[in-house]
Amino acid sequence: MKIDAILEIRGTGVSPGIAVGHAVKIEREADTESRSLFAPVNVNAELQRFETALKAACDALSELCQQRGGIPKKDLEIFEAQQLILEDEEFQNSVVQAIKEASLCAEVAVHDTAEKISLQFEKMQDEYFRQRAADVLDVGNRVVQILKGRTETDWRSGLTAQSIIVAEDLSPSDTVQLDKALICGLITGKGGKTAHAAILARAMGIPAVVSAGTDIDSIKNGDTLILDGSAGLAFCRPDAAMLKEYQLKLQECRMMMAEKKKMLLRLPAETKDGLQKILLMANIASPEEACVAAESGAMGIGLFRTEFLFMDRSEMPDEDVQFRAYRAAAEAMQAAPLTIRTLDIGGDKGLSYLHTEKEDNPFLGCRAIRLCLREKSLFRTHLRAILRAAIYGNVQIMFPMISSLDELRAAKSALEEAKQSLKEDGIAYAEHPLVGMMVEIPSAAIAADLFAAEVDFFSIGSNDLIQYTTAVDRMNGQIANLYDGTNPAVIRLIKMTIDAANAAKIPVCMCGEMAGDPAMTKLLLGLGLRSFSVTSSGLLAVKEMIRSTSMSDACREAERALRLPVKSVDPSFNADREECTT
Amino acid sequence: MKKVTAFVQSSMGLHARPATDFVKCAKSFSSSITVTHDGKTVNGKSILNILSLGVPHGGEVLICADGSDEERAAALLASILSENGE
DSSP states (O other): OOGGGOEEEEOEEEEOSEEEEEEEEEOOOOGGGGGGGOSOOOHHHHHHHHHHHHHHHHHHHHHHHSOOTTOOHHHHHHHHHHHHHHHOHHHHHHHHHHHHHHOOOHHHHHHHHHHHHHHHHHTOSSHHHHHHHHHHHHHHHHHHHHHTTOOTTGGGGGOOTTEEEEESOOOHHHHHTOOTTTEEEEEESSOOTTSHHHHHHHHHTOOEEEOOGGGGGGOOTTOEEEEETTTTEEEESOOHHHHHHHHHHHHHHHHHHHHHHHHHHHSOOBOTTSOOBOEEEEEESSHHHHHHHHHTTOSSEEEEEOGGGTSSOSSOOOHHHHHHHHHHHHHHHTTSEEEEEOOOOBTTBOOGGGOOOOOSSGGGSSBTHHHHHHSHHHHHHHHHHHHHHGGGSEEEEEEOSOOSHHHHHHHHHHHHHHHHHHHHHTOOOOSOOEEEEEEOSHHHHHTHHHHHTTOSEEEEOHHHHHHHHHTOOTTOGGGGGGOOTTOHHHHHHHHHHHHHHHHTTOOEEEOSGGGGOHHHHHHHHHHTOOEEEEEGGGHHHHHHHHHTOOHHHHHHHHHHHTTSOOSOSOHHHHHHHHHHHO | OEEEEEEOOSTTOSOHHHHHHHHHHHHTSSSEEEEEETTEEEETTOHHHHHHTOOOTTOEEEEEEESTTHHHHHHHHHHHHTSOOO
16 A cells, blocks of 8 residues: 555544545635735725625625525524625725725725734634634625626636535635535635534535645645545545545445434334333424424424414414414324423513513513413413314413412413303314423422322423522523533432322423433433423434433433432533633 | 613624624614623624624623614613523
């Protein structure tokens, strides 16, 4: 083997997977070229040119904001931010000033302004904000290209199948316009994990390595290239043996991924030893998501958040609007259960048309069921819509934020009143949908046996249960490390709730974020949980975990967790800290 | 003039996405908007200014709205920062 001929390049893997292809180098023309345009100018004409180019750049960006090629909408929002940079007074004034006072041509004025602003970002401490320098330069470059009358697709015409992009740095707009059918990987000299190029590469599923340094200069156009986005490695000009090895790996990877997904979808959610069958359901926030949930293998909806209908509008959605939405979800799920949670709003999430009072402690205030029991007509309309929709599927009703038996009873009698009023109006409704409650307040968990006697099912809301048990506002960054689902007190409350449900022979599910965290699956199984409700995209990961867990291990883990914290449930806290220190 | 103190809840701080929402919202009001963080005060309608503050997760900001719609502007802008963007 001619090992010495192979160039090994080390960088940071930011998007996993293996790619084998040929190098396509993108070289930006030197910035100094625009200096050649340094000549006396007609100030008014340059201002006019700048304005026209600005508008064209803005239009191009709004086009980029449109959904394309399966990239999640949130990953395209960076172009909205770039649009705002274009429109930014500071940016525009600074360019105009440069044209007027220094008599610069528009190209140079834009280029210099973008560079000046990006330098300010590069000086910032936080890695994330430093990366924004790239966005400012990207915006500036876009305008300069338009001023020069160039289209930006020049290098794209050189692409053929199995291209691996090699570049010093990729702007977000470069990355989003990469054609996934032709490009199988990308490697850059600069960039970091939080650069938008990295985020977009992950979203598009293209293996990517960044910060490979100056080694990439030795890659020539057309060189055969192997990219390992998981290990952060690249091999340039590999020999036949190595090429074969990686092509095999690539094939295996592809087959495994596709097969695994397909198989997992079909396989039952049962523990490794076959002892326990688990009910896997999905959390949704709109009727459209019900179809996605069913396709992702959800056996029902454990939590249908109804808030979406009430937000972003100036008045209450009327009964028919609500009815149609709930009915659509019920029909999409057919016979599978659809658990509709009644309105969980108030406190910090006020509705403009409700005129809620400002509270000192909104999370301990008039929210969810407490608000609904006060706003009687709102609640009646809401319940009537749910009862009517319940005809069209297997609808269950769930009350959030129950803290006392009186509240539960009041909610249940409001439901009976809603039925009565529908009967009087001669409108069809389901007579006996199952009625359950969220267990998310310690008082409900501690007295779970009392509540279990009066409901058809429990659903544990882990987010609030952790927050209220540990007295930690999970949104407060200063104490985020105390927000810990593995606090033995929280684990004990979960156990008490599950035990009370089992004793009363009613089902118990968990629908909080804890249920969707694969690192918690084993523990929850050990505590006796047999029903999980998680976001559709997280279903397979939890199922995989269930299938690799044996009940004896799970019980041991639970036994330990009741005494000792296992690990922090909120990885974002630690991740944030890490990023700040790099 | 209406002043409101808010804390940035987005897990990555006041980064591009929440800053975009914030500036778009700020621009919809006629009141002048300023944002102060760590002793630095900037124009709330400029995304470059807002990003340049580099407000981390949990960071405290003071929003000042001055004008005919200052009440609504301050309240709405504070609520945008209090959303957990990711």
